[in-house]
Amino acid sequence: MSLIQVQDLxxxxxxRPILKHINLEVEAGKVTVFIGPSGSGKTTLLRTLNLLQLPTQGTLQVDGIQATAGAIQKQTIQQIRSHSAMVFQQFNLFKNLTVLKNVTAALVLNKQLSNADAEKRAKEVLEKVGLLEVADQYPNTLSGGQQQRVSIARAIAVRPKVILFDEPTSALDPELVESVLNTIAALAKENITMVIVTHEMAFARKIGDQAVFIEDGEIIAKGPAAQLLSGTVPGRISSFVNSLNTTTVA
Incomplete structure (x- = not known):
């Protein structure tokens, strides 16, 4: 069943045209990976899925809520964003709050849970990403990989319909990448719907159900990730995939 539908977006x-007539479906419980050269429009498309970027043409539908370009109301934006969580390249953590408070903040401010219940859930998700022991520390005491895993914990704590990842390892030193990729891979096994912009081809092949190749603002190809990212598809997709360094995910 399609959780997200994009039509002629x-x-x-x-x-300057950034995205051109995009048609796409994201299945519930599946992982969709966006790949393509830098500047191809991958991040813009990802941001459009929760209306951080408004479309100038076409429609977006998330879990039955539709947004039509040129007639998008503030309430529609709020409703669509309530169904998604985003993990950015930079960690965007509150520096003056502990790890635990970073995770509980949205739950409490949005009145989703009481303070006690928010803290309980935060500890559960921090344990899931292997960071319960640093719950009382501040972000500046953590490594980049740990900070990004806190961002992931914050995203899953609100139990969104879909988590959007914008190149979650691009700001990390190479030795910190694997822990973040393994955290995301573990979430994939729980059938959490995810859309991920990434240049990590081995990772994308391992966890992706659908791969979408974007170039110059257009979807050039889409299909099963294992097939599309095998490096054997003729043409520029294969050239792109084979040009990237791979990262092994345990």
Whole structure:
């Protein structure tokens, strides 16, 4: 069943077309990976899925809530964003709050849970990502990999319909990448719907159900990740995949 449907979606900034007539479906419980050259529009498409970027043409539907370009109300934006959580390249943690408070903040501010219940859930998800022991520490005491895993814990704590990842390892030193990728891979085994922009081809092949190759603002190809990212698909997709260094995920 499709959780997200995108129809004839375009984004233009100034006079520059960024996305061109995108048609896409994201299945519930599946992992969709966006791949393609830098500047191809992957992140813009990801941001459009929760209306951080508004489309200039077409429609977006998330869990039955539809947004039509040119007629998107504030309430629609709030409803669609309530179904998703985003993990950015930079960690975007509150530096003046402990790890635990970073995870509980959205739950409490949005009145989703009481303080006690929010703290209980936060500890559960911090344990899931292997960070319960640093719950009382502040972000600046953690490694980059740990901070990104806190961001992931914060995302899953609100129990969204879909988690959107924008190149979650791009800001990390190479030795810290594996722990973050393994955390995401573990979530994939729980059938959490995820859309991930990544250049980590081995990782994408391992956890991706659907791969979407984007170039110059257009979807050039989409299909099963294992097949599309095998490096044997003729043409520029194969050239792109084979040009990237691979990362092994345990």
């Amino acid at each position: 375009s984004v233009t900034l100034g006079n």
